[in-house]
Amino acid sequence: MIEMNGAQSLIQSLADSGVEVCFGNPGTSEMHFVAALDSVPQMRAVLGLFEGAVTGAADGYARIAGKPAATLLHLGPGMANGLANLHNARRAHTPIVNIVGDHATYHHGFDAPLESNIDALTEWLEGWSRRSESTATVGSDAADAVAASMDSAGRIATLVLPADVSWGEGGVIAGPRDISPRAEVSAARIDSVVGAVNAEGRTTLLLGDAACSEAGLRAASRIAAATGAQILVETFPAKLQRGAGLPSFERLGYFAEHATEQLRGTTQLVLAGAVSPVSFFAYPGKPSDLVPDGAAVTTLASVGDDVVGALEAVAELVAPGVEPVLQEVNRPALPSGPLDVRNWADVIGALLPDDAIISDEAATSGWAIPIALAGAPRHDVLTLTGGAIGQGIPVATGAAIAAPERPVINFEADGSAMYTITALWTQAREQLNVTTILLNNRAYAILRGELQRVGADGGGVVAQSMLDLSSPDMDYVKISEGLGVPASRASTAEELAEQFAAALAEPGPHLIEVMLPPPS
Amino acid sequence: MIEMNGAQSLIQSLADSGVEVCFGNPGTSEMHFVAALDSVPQMRAVLGLFEGAVTGAADGYARIAGKPAATLLHLGPGMANGLANLHNARRAHTPIVNIVGDHATYHHGFDAPLESNIDALTEWLEGWSRRSESTATVGSDAADAVAASMDSAGRIATLVLPADVSWGEGGVIAGPRDISPRAEVSAARIDSVVGAVNAEGRTTLLLGDAACSEAGLRAASRIAAATGAQILVETFPAKLQRGAGLPSFERLGYFAEHATEQLRGTTQLVLAGAVSPVSFFAYPGKPSDLVPDGAAVTTLASVGDDVVGALEAVAELVAPGVEPVLQEVNRPALPSGPLDVRNWADVIGALLPDDAIISDEAATSGWAIPIALAGAPRHDVLTLTGGAIGQGIPVATGAAIAAPERPVINFEADGSAMYTITALWTQAREQLNVTTILLNNRAYAILRGELQRVGADGGGVVAQSMLDLSSPDMDYVKISEGLGVPASRASTAEELAEQFAAALAEPGPHLIEVMLPPPS
Structure with a gap:
């Protein structure tokens, strides 16, 4: 048997159970895990600049790959930053193996600045969890975590990894566990x-x-x-x-x-x-x-x-012998003129490539998508399952890692985009074929509607200002370019059509800022 | 007595207890709170694009103002996004009144998509917490929360606010509570x-x-x-x-x-x-x-x-009659030539304005700050108390709200900046006098050192890639401009001096991207 430390046995056990990708944002307590990545070439490591990008990417990956990715998060605060997209993944029943680095076991009593009650955060996820207790068993813990994440409906399996369990010598690789099949219906x-x-x-x-x-x-x-x-x-x-x-x-x-x-x-x-x-x-x-x-x-x-x-x-x-009714090919005509909340979707419907993956976080700007894309070539739609905004860009990122041969299109509302905008950088780093359609209406438009719908008196200047994103206007072209993703701006249907076609034709990520009228 | 709803009584009670600012990122369940803001002109509402910016700003505000701000967060996932900077605030013993909107009381059993166990997140904060149970008592809850946040050492006081408690009629304003003084030492x-x-x-x-x-x-x-x-x-x-x-x-x-x-x-x-x-x-x-x-x-x-x-x-x-030893004025000379990890701090030390507030999240690029600024005009230094990176920009934002007449300087590491970069937009929106010195060395430099220090074998290509921010290089000037903050880039000490002086002379926020050599 090859001598290895806990981290090496952990990563090799994940790989042997079919986990091929680890999305991570590590810190000091995860350095042995990071160092061990080179010893397991089957594991692809993908860096995110913020944990919400990491966990959302793991969600998007698994929805397309049909099996979990691992995450790597830095103690309680790093896990906290990843929680909102883990919430979305929980609601999507996505299998994720969530690795949370922790202080060495003997360091806890000292209440160092990054110490926190990780168990409380794990409880919030309502999934499977375990704290690895020894180097000899961490490989086994990893294999159990993979199986737990795929148990019937998918779920978040969180493995808390103390630094000394990771760095200790004497790791043992564990083989894959049986995965429980879906329960047959009576x-x-x-x-x-x-x-x-x-x-x-x-x-x-x-x-x-x-x-x-x-x-x-x-x-x-x-x-x-x-x-x-x-x-x-x-x-x-x-x-x-x-x-x-x-x-x-x-x-x-x-x-x-x-x-x-x-x-x-x-x-x-x-x-x-x-x-x-x-x-x-x-x-x-x-x-x-x-x-x-x-x-x-x-x-x-x-x-x-x-x-x-x-x-x-x-x-x-x-219905013995009855055939299903299938949608016919029926693309919208390419519209022309200034973009609005309806016609941008027609441009996409007219030009959608075959076998696309759509990450849809368009919110109020996306109501026409189901109509415009109904008769387009077949595609997979990944939606905002848990309502925690900031999912769209990370999910697109993970989906593109899972299916590099498929075009990924992300419809992204301006307000939602800013929660996890840094996931664009990971798209640039990994040269992923993601086209982000950034729908800029300069408002939390959904909340303007909700202010009325909940019966709140919505006329106040202060209240309205809290739902307004136009002061100052954000420039998503600059933000995207600053993160390494080529970007352009479309104000007319013709511009969007030209830019969308060009983005699809060129490898790597692109962002198109679609200028929409402010919501009424 | 004026008829008012729960939200109005809550906000008025906060104001009557001395809370003047509410940093928020609201959603549908907080719409009555948002609508009520116009009825309490003493309360200033400040919008953040992401909850980490909101909670970090509340931390920075209170460290300077000496009293709490309120936050407004959207259910469990919104609170989750704000946790990392609440962790830092907890470690700083900062008083914060953390208002977490929740579903209406009767809606819980339906397990709607945004439902989650908020109590688990509250537990993680190890502070004071309460769930408001009625419209008639929510004003009283607010007054209690303010007092709890300021009880001896400051802490996070979390008030969970169900939507129906907020929208119900019959709110009652509560007066300020007595604040426990610091305990006398025996x-x-x-x-x-x-x-x-x-x-x-x-x-x-x-x-x-x-x-x-x-x-x-x-x-x-x-x-x-x-x-x-x-x-x-x-x-x-x-x-x-x-x-x-x-x-x-x-x-x-x-x-x-x-x-x-x-x-x-x-x-x-x-x-x-x-x-x-x-x-x-x-x-x-x-x-x-x-x-x-x-x-x-x-x-x-x-x-x-x-x-x-x-x-x-x-x-x-x-030491009866003994005088303290006071630092004399002793600014570094203005350096010249290409910027490095030492001389950028000398530029700041040479030009630091009077009575500045410094939000220091410079990490490895900041080791020379204490030396370079020791004899500069007096200033307050706010540091990364809990180790959860992404604090610097939000803390600077909140500090500037607390002290609009003082210059705020934020030393910000490139890796840390990307966690809460959107706080720049709030600086632009509120036209805050913050100058961000963005230290770009294109790496998680601290982790390169830590990889060696923990004894991990750090030579691998994959491991090193996980600590590298140069592929692609980020362009912080574009990112900052995209968020509405004017920006420039400095590669020499002369450029930094000129740009820093100009930024201080002009009202409103600025960002200077300081190009540093990659860490060895």
Whole structure:
């Protein structure tokens, strides 16, 4: 056996369990981990300038790769900086092996300045966690963490790594663990859903989790074609396959008013990998629960169950021989003239390349995307699953690492962009094929609407100033160039079309700042 | 009584307890708070683009203003983004009233996407916390939070604010609470310290907390002059008063080797508002505890005690009639030629304006600052108290809000800058007199050294790449301009001198990118 330290055994064990990428932002307590990277050539190390970029990239990577990346974070504060995008990953059920470096075991009692209660942060993630206790077992801990991250539905598996466990000699490589398969859905559940879709009234199937994949969508489409059931996709799917050649379904609206309208008249609601619909926020005098009064709710599959198999089983029973309805190729015409909140999406729809990955954090500027891209070539849409803004650029970064051969397009709202803008630098460093469409309307536009919707008196000068990003205007071209990503600005549809085509044609990352009118 | 909602009563109660500024990054659940800002003109609302900028600004504000600002954060993920700088504030014992918006009380059970266990994050801060339970009592909660934040040593007081508590009618304004004064130090403790400084051998006084103020420094200097005791200041003081006309003491070194050298031969160590010295990180085979073997440790004052009164009492006993030794005016000569890690600090020392506030996050590029600025006009130094990088720009921002008439100078390392770079935008928006000296050496230089110091084999290509910021080089001039702050680049001492003088002469924020040689 080769002599190795804990860090080397940890990284080799991760690699042997199939982890190929480590997104990191290390500090002193992780220096042995960093030094050990050279001893495991199967592990690709990708540096982020801020932990939110690191964790968001790990999320985007796993959504596309279908397996976890590792992170490397520096003690409690480094983990804290990564938490918001881990929250999004938790809501996406993304497998991530979250490695948090810590002080040496014997150093804790001294309450050094970076000491903090890491366990409290781990608890917040509601995933799997372990604190490595010895150099001899850290390899085994790593293999367990990989398996835990992929256990049925994906989750965050956090391994706290004391510096002395890392630097100690006597590390032992552990082999891969068995991964629990998704739980099969019982015949009884399938029967009850068959009953629901065949019942009187209106049945709505709400798809989430793996039901948003091609196989799930095709089965759902067959059920709809045979029974007249309505199919909706959850509001923020982790990954939704879309475009020509696939069934096309509406997503449940973000605004409760919209969702209520979509669900109106539903008497049977079937949850297929989705949770029961609730309002994103509470509003005075409005219900939190969006299930129509009196509707019967049946769960076909919970998150992590074999929802695709279950949908296919239902389809075989209610729609034998029925084919799914597939979206035809139908691109929007290339628009012209000044850009607005509608026509920018048509430019993208007209020019979207084959097999693109879309990281969508467009917020209010993105309402036309589902329409404009419905008949474009097939693509994967990755959405803001947990509502913690600052996900889009990192997720695009990680997705591009997972699929270097695919074009990645990131629709990014100006307000959201500034949370994790430094992820652009990682795109430049790794020369990733990401095109960021930065939608600049100089406002937290969604909050202007929300100020009215929550019933708050929104007329005050101070209140409005807190939702305004125009004083001073940000120049995203300069910011992007400063971070090493070539950038341009588009004010007309013609400019956007030309710049988007050029960005796609040239390798490496690009940013296009799309100038939109201020929101009304 | 005027009818008001919970948010209005909350903000008015904060104002009545002396809180004048609210740094915020709100979301939908905080819209009633935002709307209520217009009803309380005494409260200044300052928008940050990212919560780390918000919490760091609140820290900088309070260190200068001597009283808390409020924050406004958006649910668990927004709080998570602000945690790292709250960690620094906790270590600085800074009073902050941390307002965390939350879902309406009745909305929790629905597990909406932004739902999370806020209590776990609050626990991490180890401060005061409360969840507001009713509109009628939220004003009282606010007054309690202000008092709690200022209780003896400052701390983070977190008030979780459910949206329905905020929007409900029937808010009641609460008056200010009594603030607990600092605990007086007992005569017995003072006697034991008198004994220590008069004992055989070498006595070292380690100053922290309020002992780093003019009064504390003067008393310490008198003790040293009369007894020959060595005076050291803790490694990372929250606020250290320095410059001509004040006693000048060395700070305890960051690197354990340096600190050990400073403490060598000490037989009595007296802690005056400082904690017992420990190594910042653990290193293989090196001690964590930096107290010399056999030295007797005496605590004169713990953090939050009346350390100034205690030092003055000791001085009256051991140094009656003895005057403190004051630093004379002694500026470095203006250097010339290419900039390096030493001479940039001399340029600043030669030109530092009167009564400046310095936010120091220069890391390895800043080692010459204490030397170069020792005899410059008096100034306050705010340091990175908790080791969580990304503090410097936000702290400078908050300090400038607290003291608009004073020049604020921020020494900022390139790696650290990228954590919270968006705070520059707030400086532009508020037209703050902050000059950022951005020290660009294109590396996480401190980690290059640490890779060697921890005994890690640091020769690998991958390991070195994880500490390198030069691929691609960042252009901080463009980034700064993109965020609305005028910027320039200096490669020679002459250029830096000219640009620094110009920045000081012109109102509003400026950034100067100082090009340093790559670290060896």
